[in-house]
Amino acid sequence: TLLPIATRDRSAVALPTTLHYCQRYEFLDHMFAKRKVAHDFFRCDGAYFPFDVKAILRELASSNLKKNEVRNAFMICHLIPMMNAALDSYKRDVCAAAATTT
Numbered sequence: 001t002l003l004p005i006a007t008r009d010r011s012a013v014a015l016p017t018t019l020h021y022c023q024r025y026e027f028l029d030h031m032f033a034k035r036k037v038a039h040d041f042f043r044c045d046g047a048y049f050p051f052d053v054k055a056i057l058r059e060l061a062s063s064n065l066k067k068n069e070v071r072n073a074f075m076i077c078h079l080i081p082m083m084n085a086a087l088d089s090y091k092r093d094v095c096a097a098a099a100t101t102t
Contacts, residue, residue: 025075032079044095046087051080
């Protein structure tokens with residue numbers, strides 16, 4: 001998985017040493033909470049998490065945000081693309097294989 005563009009150069013950005021995926025992260029209209037992920041998220045017709053990176057970047061650039069809001073935005077910008085990439089892989093590997101065997 002490719003890191004989001006904002007943190008690909010790890011020498012330019014101080015990244016957290018620990019990411020806690022059990023917490024609930026909210027920023028703008030985006031939310032990720034481990035316990036809120038549908039149990040059948042990984043399915044061939046599964047829907048992706050909505051992700052509006054332009055809105056997030058606009059908000060980050062235009063506001064005096066609290067430290068916790070910036071942390072939540074960071075987590076949203078990593079978790080949602082990774083979950084969507086995992087769903088892409090599932091659809092490519094599992095669903096495509098199932099379609100060829102039926």
